[in-house]
Amino acid sequence: MVDAEGTSLCLGHCADGTWGAIDNVCTHDGGVLGEGELDDCLVECPRHGARFDLRTGEVKALPAVFPVNAYPVRVVDGRVEVDVGVPTKELEIG
Numbered sequence: 001m002v003d004a005e006g007t008s009l010c011l012g013h014c015a016d017g018t019w020g021a022i023d024n025v026c027t028h029d030g031g032v033l034g035e036g037e038l039d040d041c042l043v044e045c046p047r048h049g050a051r052f053d054l055r056t057g058e059v060k061a062l063p064a065v066f067p068v069n070a071y072p073v074r075v076v077d078g079r080v081e082v083d084v085g086v087p088t089k090e091l092e093i094g
């Protein structure tokens, strides 16, 4: 879990070596995704178990039905950079 320019992010390292960053708030009922478990590249919400793809923000398991924003991540000279100005999706709460 990191804060970047006022945006709370769930940032993680997937099993295949890639990085991903998504909003830190679950669209189901506000669970803190950064406190959940990371399995391969899926983040499990600690509240009710919804799963989100860390690279795309897509829902992979209910009870959440709406995706979270995902942000471009790159590694430059050993530093992880997240572009919080370019979410891949607009946040929907439901």
Ligand code: FES
Binding pocket: 026, 027, 028, 029, 030, 031, 045, 046, 047, 048, 049, 050, 062, 063, 064
């Ligand atoms: S708050 Fe995340 S699954 Fe319910």
